[in-house]
Amino acid sequence: FRVSEDGEGRPRAGVRGRGQREALHLGALLVRHGYLYPLRDPRSLALRPDETPYRFQTPYFWASTVWPASELDYAIYLAKRSIQRRGALLDHEKEHYDQLQWKISHAWDLVVTQAREQLRAMKQRRRGDRLVITCQEQAYWLVNRPPPGVPNVLEQGPERGSCAASRLQTVSTARRGACHSPYLKFSSQRGPHDPILSGCLPSNPWVTDDDTYWAVNAPTAATPTRLRVERWGFSFQELLEDPVGRAHFMDFLEKEFSAENLSFWEACEQLRYGGQAQVPALVDAVYQQFLAPGAARWVNIDSRTMERTLAGLCRPHRYVLDDAQLHIYMLMKKDSYPRFLKSDMYKGLLTEATVPVETKRRVFPFMRKPRHCSPSPALPTAGPGGGGED
Amino acid sequence: MAREECKALLDALNRTTACYHHLVLTVGGSADSQNLREELQKTRQKAHELAVATGARLTGALRDKSLAAEERAEFERLWVAFSGCLDLLEADMQRALALGSAFPLNAPRRPLVRTGVAGAASAVAARALSARSLRHEAEHDFDVADLQELEREVLQVGEMIQDMEMKVNVPRWTVQARQAAGAELLSGASAGASSAGGMSVEERSGPCDPSKALAATLFSAVLLAAVALAVCVAKLS
Numbered sequence: 001f002r003v004s005e006d007g008e009g010r011p012r013a014g015v016r017g018r019g020q021r022e023a024l025h026l027g028a029l030l031v032r033h034g035y036l037y038p039l040r041d042p043r044s045l046a047l048r049p050d051e052t053p054y055r056f057q058t059p060y061f062w063a064s065t066v067w068p069a070s071e072l073d074y075a076i077y078l079a080k081r082s083i084q085r086r087g088a089l090l091d092h093e094k095e096h097y098d099q100l101q102w103k104i105s106h107a108w109d110l111v112v113t114q115a116r117e118q119l120r121a122m123k124q125r126r127r128g129d130r131l132v133i134t135c136q137e138q139a140y141w142l143v144n145r146p147p148p149g150v151p152n153v154l155e156q157g158p159e160r161g162s163c164a165a166s167r168l169q170t171v172s173t174a175r176r177g178a179c180h181s182p183y184l185k186f187s188s189q190r191g192p193h194d195p196i197l198s199g200c201l202p203s204n205p206w207v208t209d210d211d212t213y214w215a216v217n218a219p220t221a222a223t224p225t226r227l228r229v230e231r232w233g234f235s236f237q238e239l240l241e242d243p244v245g246r247a248h249f250m251d252f253l254e255k256e257f258s259a260e261n262l263s264f265w266e267a268c269e270q271l272r273y274g275g276q277a278q279v280p281a282l283v284d285a286v287y288q289q290f291l292a293p294g295a296a297r298w299v300n301i302d303s304r305t306m307e308r309t310l311a312g313l314c315r316p317h318r319y320v321l322d323d324a325q326l327h328i329y330m331l332m333k334k335d336s337y338p339r340f341l342k343s344d345m346y347k348g349l350l351t352e353a354t355v356p357v358e359t360k361r362r363v364f365p366f367m368r369k370p371r372h373c374s375p376s377p378a379l380p381t382a383g384p385g386g387g388g389e390d
Numbered sequence: 391m392a393r394e395e396c397k398a399l400l401d402a403l404n405r406t407t408a409c410y411h412h413l414v415l416t417v418g419g420s421a422d423s424q425n426l427r428e429e430l431q432k433t434r435q436k437a438h439e440l441a442v443a444t445g446a447r448l449t450g451a452l453r454d455k456s457l458a459a460e461e462r463a464e465f466e467r468l469w470v471a472f473s474g475c476l477d478l479l480e481a482d483m484q485r486a487l488a489l490g491s492a493f494p495l496n497a498p499r500r501p502l503v504r505t506g507v508a509g510a511a512s513a514v515a516a517r518a519l520s521a522r523s524l525r526h527e528a529e530h531d532f533d534v535a536d537l538q539e540l541e542r543e544v545l546q547v548g549e550m551i552q553d554m555e556m557k558v559n560v561p562r563w564t565v566q567a568r569q570a571a572g573a574e575l576l577s578g579a580s581a582g583a584s585s586a587g588g589m590s591v592e593e594r595s596g597p598c599d600p601s602k603a604l605a606a607t608l609f610s611a612v613l614l615a616a617v618a619l620a621v622c623v624a625k626l627s
Contacts, residue, residue, distance in 0.1 A: 058505045059418035059489055070481070072474060106565040109467060110474040113401070117408035124513035125412075132506045133415060 024049060032153050033063045037139035045142055055132070061140040063154060069144040072107060075100040077141055079115035092147050189234055193227055201225075202356040216356055219243050226353040233341055236333040240265075248349060252340050260297035261328050261336070264290045268325035272318055283316035291324075301327055392451055393461070396468055399444040402520075403472070406437040407479045409518030412511065414486045418493035419505035427495065427533045429515035430486060431540075436519055437479055438543060444472055445554055452558045466560045467568060473554065480547045487540050495533055 028047040030036050036054045037045060047054075078097045082089055089097060101108060122130055146152050192198050205213045216225055224244050232239040239245045246262070253259040267290070271282045290299045291309070301309070305323050312320040340346055410433045416422060417430070451457070451465050493502060 055506050056503050058415055058507070059493065059503055060415050060485060072478065106470050106562045107474045109568055110404075110471040113404045113471070114408055114475070114478065117405050118411060121405075121409045121412045121514050121517060124517050125511065126508075129421075129507045133412075136415070136505070 032143075034139055034143035035062060037135065039135075042135050042138055043142070045139065055135070057139060058133075058136050061136055063143065069141075071100060071104055072111070074141065074145060075104060075107075075111045076114050076118065077137060079111050080119055083115060083119060090147070096145065193231060201358055203359045208359065210359055212356070212359070216354070223352065223354050224349075226350070226355045229346075229349050229353045232346075236329075236337045239337070239340075248345070249336075249340055252343060252345055253336060255345075256336065256339075258336060260290065260299055261332050263297060264299045265325060265328055265332070268321045268328075271321060272325075276318075279318055280316050283313065283320060286321065287313060299324075299328060300331075392447065393464060393468075396444065396447050396451065396465070399440060399447065400468055400472055400475070403437065403440040403444055403475055403479075406433060406440060406518045407475055407482070409433055409514050410437055410479065411482050412514050413518075414482050414489070416505070416507050416511060417486060417489040419503050419507050421505075421507045421511065422493065422495070422502050423510075424495060424533070426511060427490070427536065429512060431536050433515055433518045434483065434486075434540070434543065438547070441476060441479065441547065441550065445476075445550060448472055449554060449557055452560070463565075466565050469558065469560050470562055470565045473551065476547060476551050480544065480551065483540065483544045483547060487537065487544060490533065490537050490540065 024047065027036070031038070031045050031047045031054070034045065035057050036047075037057060038048075039053045039055055041052075074096070078089065078093060078100065081093070082097065104111070122133065125133070142150075144154065195204070200213060202212050202216070203210050205211050215221075217228065220243055224242075228242065228244070232242065232245045239249055250259060250262050253262050264286070267282070267286050271279065271286065274282060289295055290297055291301075291306070292298075301324050305327050309321060309324045410430070413426065413430050413433060416426065448465065448469050452462070452469060457465070
């Protein structure tokens with residue numbers, strides 16, 4: 001390895017005193033950022049005030065001109081080194097290399113091909129130039145991926161890494177928009193229904209000690225609140241989960257003469273979540289009522305599903321009616337549910353629904369009724385006469 | 391066979407990209423010259439042509455619905471390698487643009503950095519263009535116009551990448567690379583044996599090479615014999 005005379009950038013330490021110290025400091029910074037690299041000991045980027053020769057880094061690798069180094073480039077560099085040294089990488093390089101192999105495994109073909117091609121292209125250069133370029137690359141990666149124990153001079157705080165994510169990992173924004181939209185729809189729809197985001201009427205029972213909120217929203221309230229009726233319109237599942245909503249939907253279906261669908265669905269639910277002992281009896285009842293030819297409330301199921309269900313009925317189990325139930329569910333969802341939402345009945349429900357009035361705050365909040373705190377069992381003084389809550 | 395064709399095109403593109411990378415490395419250094427800029431331009435144009443051809447073939451193949459699953463997996467693998475290669479090419483072109491405008495050749499004082507690289511790189515460019523030798527015929531100040539053209543081409547390559555992303559949907563995480571871990575060593579050795587590629591720093595460890603050692607012993611034996619003969623002749627006369 002020969003030092004060519006013209007390539008030396010030896011920092012002159014001729015100035016004395018403070019000037020010399022400043023010059024050394026500046027030189028050390030330049031070396032640490034990789035603008036100069038030492039020739040004798042290329043693995044340690046440090047400036048020594050002796051006759052050690054240095055070389056200038058090529059502008060391609062200057063820290064000021066390049067963007068944050070990408071994983072792909074580093075993988076190619078490591079693959080090249082691995083080929084050159086027949087697999088004998090340093091410990092931390094080996095570790096990085098294995099990690100990269102795992103991280104960008106899809107592009108590994110490219111990494112290996114590029115490494116080989118770059119080495120072949122390098123063969124076309126003169127021998128001296130080849131060594132220079134190898135050293136330049138090594139110095140560049142020493143700065144950009146420092147070995148353990150050496151501080152990273154290019155570190156710029158935590159947000160740098162996130163914005164410098166390489167193109168390799170990003171998915172195109174158009175496709176990302178498509179998978180965001182359900183979330184956006186969900187949150188814009190449910191925003192007014194979230195008690196934390198928009199408060200709840202008439203008042204928060206946990207704060208005001210007033211339980212009208214629970215009374216109004218009880219599962220079987222006589223007149224549902226407006227928010228509750230609105231929620232039935234969000235999805236079919238939402239409607240079926242609410243007992244009041246399901247009852248109204250049943251009324252609607254009875255007017256349409258298709259109430260047996262919902263009854264069948266309810267019977268299937270009962271079978272699914274009921275006790276194990278009643279399963280054969282329930283299956284038999286469902287068959288007699290809904291599926292047998294000429295049954296009183298015969299449901300309309302396509303022949304293939306019907307065949308499969310009837311075959312399963314020989315050995316009844318909890319999930320035997322799942323196919324048929326799903327069929328009926330989709331039927332109601334596609335057919336009756338949109339009509340229910342457009343019907344006068346639903347519109348009437350919406351207008352009739354109550355909007356609870358906000359309870360008036362007390363003028364003097366400190367005058368409020370004292371809470372009934374239960375006496376702690378750990379306190380022995382809580383005797384008959386010791387109720388000192390007031 | 392479309393697949394073989396795509397593979398050959400992709401190999402050529404890989405070779406050209408690697409050579410281009412090597413040429414860009416020396417821009418702004420002591421080996422920078424009019425010839426280098428011209429070689430850069432030619433290599434870049436070749437790479438662009440290859441990229442357009444490969445992109446068209448691959449897009450056509452992947453949009454074909456009647457492709458068998460195995461064929462499709464193969465094409466997806468090629469596609470991932472191709473898009474990665476384009477990324478590399480685009481990055482290098484952007485760097486060439488930045489460096490080319492930062493180090494103008496025809497400025498009054500040419501501010502080139504003495505990096506120690508001195509030799510011309512026309513052999514690298516010739517390899518990229520797969521030509522025996524290269525003629526330099528550009529006039530004196532073509533590099534200013536070339537920078538504008540380079541800027542346009544960077545944009546074109548960027549658009550091409552975007553366009554391909556929109557046209558073909560290949561989920562990258564499902565693609566399995568063909569090369570397993572450590573594959574570069576095995577085939578690197580074989581490639582080194584066949585085309586003498588892949589070794590460059592090995593020269594330092596030259597003395598351990600058995601063939602070289604054999605040559606050295608032969609040479610020294612001949613030398614010894616010659617010396618002995620010369621001594622004999624001197625004594626006899």
